[in-house]
Amino acid sequence: MERRKFLGALSLAGVAGALSPKELLAGGPQQPAVSAPAGNDREYWWQLLYKIADPVVANLAAGTLVKNMPVEKSPTFDKRSAHVTYLEAVGRTYAGIAPWLALTDDVGREGEYRQRMRTNAVKGLVACFTPGSADALNFKTDYQPIVDAAYLAQTFLRAPKVLWEPLPADTKTHIITAFKSLRNRKPFNSNWLLFGSLTEAFLLSVGEEPDAERLEKGITKMAEWYKGDGWYGDGPNLAFDYYNSFVIHPMLVDTLAVLARHQPERKKEYDLAVKRMQRYALEQERMISPEGTFPPIGRSITYRTGAFQALSQIALMELLPKGIEPAQVRSALTLVKKNMYGAKGTFGKDNWLNLGFVGHDPQIADYYTSTGSLYMATLSFLPLGLPAGNPFWAAPAAEWSAKKAWAGKNFEKDYHVDY
Known part of the structure; x- marks a missing residue:
């Protein structure tokens, strides 16, 4: 069932190839305009992803992330160190770009930009895990x-051939040491337990001895907190927000995928987690209105389209539920x-994201939210990790469930599930 097959490796010669700081940074002629021809959705997607991610990746590669990244904080920002915003920017950006960078067919304009970002991404990882570096x-x-x-662990699991294997041995050692250093802090009794589980699963995947309790606790608690019909509680209670997509389904499935490879008897757990994520993905598809909007419910709505990670990952795995076509x-x-992303104010100077949902609105940012x-x-x-010829990209545009329903057209009935 696990679809992701990331092939090819990136040579360190390419990483070390001397790109000038000017070439590494976003902006100028290097930044592609997000102006794909009508009907070319893939062109639009990769250009938009590049626009969002390049300020983080290119500045990190150039050693200027801390210097150049603006830090806007929620008006209710708590007493945590604002310095964590840089780690947030790196971890989250890399987890999102990893499948796209894992494609190694670097032909055409998309391939040129992908290769550039892949090179910068590896160079940036080396820089930010070098003790004493500015970033x-x-x-x-x-x-x-x-x-x-x-999220960095998820990055390496999503694109091991291009974002983990090419790293120098000392950088890998620094990363492993950094991940193990977190064991002196316990995750909160919520979706946070999965952060510990996934990080330990990654360590297991690269031959390190995991902390067994930390690895298993997120899995055990999510099984206890499952509420039915594709929804997990965030802790003992249900939270009607997007954390089932931001964190719970993707990280639980990715953790169990590692465990199933090491302990085949656990494949049943993995299969069940995938079925539940498929159900949740079906519900997410139905939440998209005919006009292309979705409900601004719950915490962290400033994470914008990150709310659709579960649906996006099921599409990447080519495991969309019956009745949902990739094109829709x-x-x-x-x-x-x-x-x-077309709304005025969503992007600030040099294409850094601004706080807000649609446009710039710091007031809706939560107390833990800053630019990163x-x-x-x-x-x-x-889904940019799927090649251009895949039906997700190649099939003609299609109407989605709500669009068909509100136009009075036939659409699939929906029923709850018991698993």
């Missing part, structure tokens, strides 16, 4: 690194992206 990431203090270590998901998410937090938005771009 060295902090894992030693605060609790927030528990979160974004997990593509068409629906394309319109959502155009509505959201917003890069969860990249997590809705996972």
Whole structure:
């Protein structure tokens, strides 16, 4: 069932190839205009992803992330160190771009930009895990690194051939040491438990001894907190927000995928987790209105289209539920992206994301939100890991469930599930 097959490797010669700081940075003629021809959804998606991610990736590669990244905080921002915002930006951005960078067919204009970002991404990882560098990431203090270590771990699981294997041995050692250093801090009794589980699963995947209790606790608790019909509680209670998509389904499935490879008897757990994510993905597709909008419910709505990570990952895995065609998901998410990222104020100077939902609105940002937090938005771009000839991209545009329903056309009935 696990679809992801990431082939090819990136040579370190390409990473070390001397790109000038000017060439590494976003902006100028290097930044592609988000102006794809009508009907070319893939062109629009990769250009938009590049626009969002390049300020983080290129500045990190150039050693100027801390210098150049603006830090806007919620008006209610708490007493945590604002320095964690840089780790948030890196972890979340990399988790979103990983499947796209894993494609190694670098022909044409898209391939040129993808190759550039892949090279910068690896160079940036080396820089931010080099002790004493200007952009060295902090894992030693605060609790927030528990979160974004997990997104980096998810990055390496999504694109091992191009974002883990090419790293120098000392960089890998620094990353492993940083991840293990988090064991002196316990995740909160919520979706945070999965951050610990996924990080330990990644360590297991690269031959390190995991902390067994930390690895298993997120899995055990999610099984206890399952509420039915594709929804997990965030803790003992149900939270009607998008954390089932931001965190719970994707990280649970990715953790169990690693365990199933090491312990085949656990494949049943993995299969059940996938079935539940498929159900949740079906519900997410139905939440997209005919106009390409979705409900601004719950916490963290400043993460924008990151709310659709679960649907996007199921599409990447080519496991969309029966009755949902890949093209209708593509068409629906394309319109959502155009509505959201085309709004005035969403991007600030040099294309950094601004706090807000549609446009710039710091007042709706939560107390834990700053600029780096917003890069969860990249997590809705996972289907770019499918090649251009895949039906997700190649099939003609299609109407999604709500669009058909509100036009009086035939659409699939919906029923709850018992698993």
